[in-house]
Amino acid sequence: MVSKRIIPCLDVRNGRVVKGVNFEGIQDMADPVELARWYNETGADELVFYDITASFEGRALFTDILRAVASEIFIPLTVGGGINTVDDFDRVLKCGADKVSVNSGAIKDPSLIGAAAKRYGDQCVVLSMDVKRVDGQFRVFAKGGREDTGIDALEWARRGEALGAGEIVLNSIDTDGVRGGFDLEMLRAIGEIVKIPLIASGGAGKMEDFLELFRYDRIDAGLAAGIFHTKKVNIWDLKRYLGACGVNMRMEG
Amino acid sequence: MIAIIDYGVGNLYSLSSSLKFLGLDCRVTKRKEDLQSADKIILPGVGAFGDAMRRLVETGLAETVREQAKEKPLLGICLGMQLLFDKSYEYGEHEGLKLIKGVVSPLAADIRGGLKVPHMGWNRLEIVKDDPIFRYFKSGESVYYVHSFYAKDCAESTLGVSEYGVPVTGLVRSGHVYGSQFHPEKSGGAGLRLLRAFAEI
Numbered sequence: 001m002v003s004k005r006i007i008p009c010l011d012v013r014n015g016r017v018v019k020g021v022n023f024e025g026i027q028d029m030a031d032p033v034e035l036a037r038w039y040n041e042t043g044a045d046e047l048v049f050y051d052i053t054a055s056f057e058g059r060a061l062f063t064d065i066l067r068a069v070a071s072e073i074f075i076p077l078t079v080g081g082g083i084n085t086v087d088d089f090d091r092v093l094k095c096g097a098d099k100v101s102v103n104s105g106a107i108k109d110p111s112l113i114g115a116a117a118k119r120y121g122d123q124c125v126v127l128s129m130d131v132k133r134v135d136g137q138f139r140v141f142a143k144g145g146r147e148d149t150g151i152d153a154l155e156w157a158r159r160g161e162a163l164g165a166g167e168i169v170l171n172s173i174d175t176d177g178v179r180g181g182f183d184l185e186m187l188r189a190i191g192e193i194v195k196i197p198l199i200a201s202g203g204a205g206k207m208e209d210f211l212e213l214f215r216y217d218r219i220d221a222g223l224a225a226g227i228f229h230t231k232k233v234n235i236w237d238l239k240r241y242l243g244a245c246g247v248n249m250r251m252e253g
Numbered sequence: 254m255i256a257i258i259d260y261g262v263g264n265l266y267s268l269s270s271s272l273k274f275l276g277l278d279c280r281v282t283k284r285k286e287d288l289q290s291a292d293k294i295i296l297p298g299v300g301a302f303g304d305a306m307r308r309l310v311e312t313g314l315a316e317t318v319r320e321q322a323k324e325k326p327l328l329g330i331c332l333g334m335q336l337l338f339d340k341s342y343e344y345g346e347h348e349g350l351k352l353i354k355g356v357v358s359p360l361a362a363d364i365r366g367g368l369k370v371p372h373m374g375w376n377r378l379e380i381v382k383d384d385p386i387f388r389y390f391k392s393g394e395s396v397y398y399v400h401s402f403y404a405k406d407c408a409e410s411t412l413g414v415s416e417y418g419v420p421v422t423g424l425v426r427s428g429h430v431y432g433s434q435f436h437p438e439k440s441g442g443a444g445l446r447l448l449r450a451f452a453e454i
Binding site for chain 1: 267273369376399439444
């Protein structure tokens with residue numbers, strides 16, 4: 001059977017891995033290639049790179065980093081950030097990405113999901129959703145969590161799946177960076193209405209949070225940044241712990 | 254030199270990088286002469302069977318691959334592996350390269366238990382028949398799959414399987430011709446070790 005995945009997420013800005021809390025207060029953390037190497041050695045099942053650069057120069061630097069990572073790390077790579085057109089898919093796939101994550105670009109133009117799925121296959125298109133509670137509703141936010149789109153998250157997830165997304169990454173803005181555990185309430189709300197793989201993001205603070213997450217069988221993967229970057233949690237230790245608790249994990253490197 | 258066939262299907266960056274990482278001489282090529290002069294050939298592929306086969310036939314590469322497969326080791330990866338079989342039932346019926354006996358069928362028709370298609374992610378590869386390609390590989394190590402169709406009626410050539418509602422054909426061999434349904438170039442250390450063993454065959 002397919003094993004559950006542990007995915008470190010690298011937010012890259014101007015050639016460096018950075019991390020914020022609740023989508024704010026950005027701190028410099030590490031060199032992306034070195035960090036990717038470390039994650040590969042410690043058993044990460046996949047790596048996600050988000051390009052959070054605003055400038056043209058930063059974007060070129062990001063592509064160089066991606067190529068450098070893909071030339072020495074041979075596990076699935078997902079890339080997101082600034083993906084607005086099918087040409088953007090093409091640009092990152094040529095640098096060694098396997099999957100491409102769309103967020104604001106798909107909110108602006110939902111047909112991007114279908115167009116990319118048709119050209120590269122459903123499995124290549126990851127719908128990333130930044131979601132926050134507003135007036136008792138799960139609301140989709142755009143532009144790195146800064147803009148309330150007014151869109152209902154359940155509707156957007158359903159629509160993304162229908163349009164051809166192969167996977168959903170659900171980032172809870174409410175729990176992001178807080179390290180108090182994943183947002184299981186939000187994950188269940190989405191998990192009950194879509195069939196495609198669901199990746200949980202936002203809130204991991206300790207190993208037990210992942211065990212609690214995977215007890216909900218609709219979850220395929222847990223994604224985190226801060227706790228891995230700071231080496232608070234080592235991926236090998238985490239996978240060994242989860243494996244011992246009965247979660248199906250890939251145990252070799 | 255290992256020739257990686259470029260026929261406009263899929264992304265070859267990771268595959269060529271993985272061979273270079275192993276210190277192997279490789280060339281991404283669409284020239285028949287390169288396939289003729291190569292020590293080994295890799296046939297990659299992502300996408301639809303019918304379209305890929307049409308491209309191979311139209312470029313004349315199908316004929317070259319069939320000829321060269323008699324003389325030197327060939328490895329088909331993912332769709333490239335499926336193309337090695339007699340035929341595929343992916344959206345219709347398409348003739349394959351007929352280098353290995355068997356057919357390619359939709360997974361959805363055979364798997365039980367509400368499992369998702371595509372079969373995507375890390376799954377354990379169990380060795381069913383020992384082979385030099387497993388020189389550096391232990392039965393039960395995980396490899397990375399992304400596919401919706403799979404090879405069947407090929408027990409004779411099957412070397413390894415992964416359980417996903419049915420025993421999914423993971424690795425096959427007939428004579429010089431190998432095929433892997435999973436992506437060794439995306440399967441971490443285990444995948445690199447399989448590629449290294451193939452290079453040493």
